[in-house]
Amino acid sequence: MNSFSPTIQAPNHLLAIWPGIRAEARQASIAEPGLASFYYCTILNHASFQDAITYTLASLLAGPDLSAMLVREVCQEALAEQPGLEVQMLRDIYAWYDRDAACDQYMVPLLHFKGFHALQSHRISHWLWQQGREALALFFQNRISERFGVDIHPAAQMGSGIMIDHATGVVIGETAIVHDDVSMLHSITLGGSGCQSVKRHPTIHKGVLMGAGCKILGNVDVGENAKVAAGSVVIEAVPSGVTVAGVPAKIVGRGRTTKPAESMDQCLPD
Structure with a gap:
């Protein structure tokens, strides 16, 4: 079992992240019209951070042997059944924004940083491992390693507010x-x-x-x-x-x- 007990209620500075991401995406879609559909698909079409992060992870992890629909269902199940998982993810975004001089917007880790993507994908594989679904957890680990160049065993325990810069x-x-x-x-x-x-x-x-x-x-x-x-x-x-x-x-x-x-x-x- 994971030794960490994540906080369920997000503090105010984390509650501001999702509205901030949406505002950044609106501005970016105007400034760069060629990417407007990208910003709508990844952020603006989603009502919540959970919807956006599960869409993003599904898009990145899907492959011939694991459909995007199935990946997203697993991610949604993990977020629904593990209290505090969303807060951990938001703390990670804030860590990048606070510490990485190359990150001047909340939406940048969500959209572009593979260290963030690998860490959030690991959180899903770790949840699967805790549920006894070791085969799927290991499948996720392999996809994470192939996709992001980051190899984290599903049993490894990761806190929150973690930044993995560059990540390769x-x-x-x-x-x-x-x-x-x-x-x-x-x-x-x-x-x-x-x-x-x-x-x-x-x-x-x-x-x-x-x-x-x-x-x-x-x-x-x-x-x-x-x-x-x-x-x-x-x-x-x-x-x-x-x-x-x-x-x-x-x-x-x-x-x-x-x-x-x-x-x-x-x-x-x-």
Whole structure:
């Protein structure tokens, strides 16, 4: 079972996201008439965020062996039966908007960012896994990997407010746990150590920033608000609030900011 208990009631800043997305899409359809039908199909024809996200995921994940209608039905079922799943998705959109300098509109992750698409698709596959529908969950995992270049095992537990920037080459193993408000870049591996069916993948605590290409291997904890420098290989526990770098990774100092996942400051300490 997922150890996270998502909030069901969205706070005010999240409630503003869907109306904001619709307003952005209206403006964009006027500014770029050639894309008007795209904005209508993906956003403006939908009455709710749930309708829009299930349409988007179905369009992206459908294939010869799994129709868009079936994918959308599964997504709708997950959102209906798991309280708080929509809030998790909205928190992820806000994370991109708040932390990614290249994201200046709420609608951009929903429409264009494959890290967002992969993460929301994983949320559906994780729900399927929890329901005992492992065959379909693994099918979803395979489609996510093929479509987005992101491989997250359906059993992996993901919090919310997570940003996977660029996302290409991200691998997250079966027993990995990623808590809320984490930021990660491309080519990251949260890998296992050993072949036994035990906790063998990392636990990433709240507020961690993982730089591009870092590898965190085995049942190790990365403490709250820690930073893992790009290209590092972590094989031992990382205390809260420190920066680690190197192969193997060593502590190189305290973070330059207290919340590296929010600031996205990837420089090493002075």
